[in-house]
Amino acid sequence: MRRTIDWDGEAVTIIDQTALPTQYRILSLRTVDELIDAIRRLAVRGAPALGAAGALGVVLAAREGGDLSALKERAQRVAQARPTAVNLSWGVARALDKLDGGADAVLAEALEILDEDERLNRAASAHAAEIVVGLCDRRPLRLLSHCNAGHLATVAWGSALGVVWHLHQRGLVESVLVDETRPLLQGARLTAWELAQAGVPYRVQPDSAAAAAMARGLVDCVLVGADRIAANGDVANKIGTYGLAIAAHHHGVPLVVVAPSSTVDTSLASGAEIAIEERAPEELRTFVGTVVTPPDAEVFNPAFDVTPAELITAVVTEHGRYLPDGTQG
Ligand code: MRU
Secondary structure (H helix, E strand, O other): OOOEEEEEEEEEEEEEEOOOOOOOEEEOOOOOHHHHHHOOOOOOOOHHHHHHHHHHHHHHHHOOOOHHHHHHHHHHOOOOOOOOOOHHHHHHHHOOHHHHHHHHHHHHHHHHHHHHHHHHHHHHHHHHHHHHHHHHHOOOOOEEOOOOOOOOHOOOOOOHHHHHHHHHHOOOOOEEEEEOOOOOOOOHHHHHHHHHHOOOEEEEHHHHHHHHHHHHOOOOEEEOOOOOEEOOOOEEEEHHHHHHHHHHHHHHHOOOEEEOOOEEHHHHHHHHHHOOOOOOOOHHHEEOOOOOOOOOOOOOOEEEEOOHHHHEEEEEEEEEEEEOOOOOO
């Protein structure tokens, strides 16, 4: 599969994630404003992919001309397009750091981030696959996925879904229960599409079925990605992850978080400091274009929640297990 986000020499190219699974189309983003719009609409999404978007945003900002302060202002707007995934501002900062070397150095750094992404996600998910194999006795495994932490959420390969790819290659996956992931359906639309492409058996379920599936003994391990990991190991991820973690803990099902180390934000002591994005009420007032609430219904629509470290079996990066004191191994 082509990279989720890439650079074609003139523009940022992305697989349009608002169109899948019915349409597979590529968008070319030529300006900072087009990139910001794509990030906000979730045409490009998922923490590692947003890291690449941040770096490529600086490339676009540098090509738009003007003085240094104009460039930095554009880069800042990219970094702030969405608040929760730390990778976005991390990608911007890494590219900005090369400004002294000129536009070519900024581009080279952005391209390095793109190359690194697949390598690091493959490594993190390989470590996590070993951990899952050690945690779960049943063969083959029945896994549960929330949101989309696959190829589409990264430049390539995936984080939590990368674990499924590794285990599937070894014949160890019976099936994946895919949370549909209300309200934007990243699970039903994107994760199910990726699993179908890869020939991995799956079933989509409403988010609200996850606890019942665990109670019925249908889940050996829950696999999720992360948008920001605080120093103490608390994890911000797609809304619903916290509820999953409580259910998993109650039923003795391990929950494993997989992310590149660019998702770890050691500047934040705990998850309480993580900014949680609130999204538009329309995402809940309508469903596939039909109004489903009173038109002016008040809405609570946080895009993410924070799962405390004590409910997480393991946080895994390319360095191995991330331990709450900040060490890896
Ligand atoms: O709002 P989204 O679709 O960008 O949310 C994405 C998630 O919550 C993912 O689980 C997370 O970014 C990890 S992706 C490898």
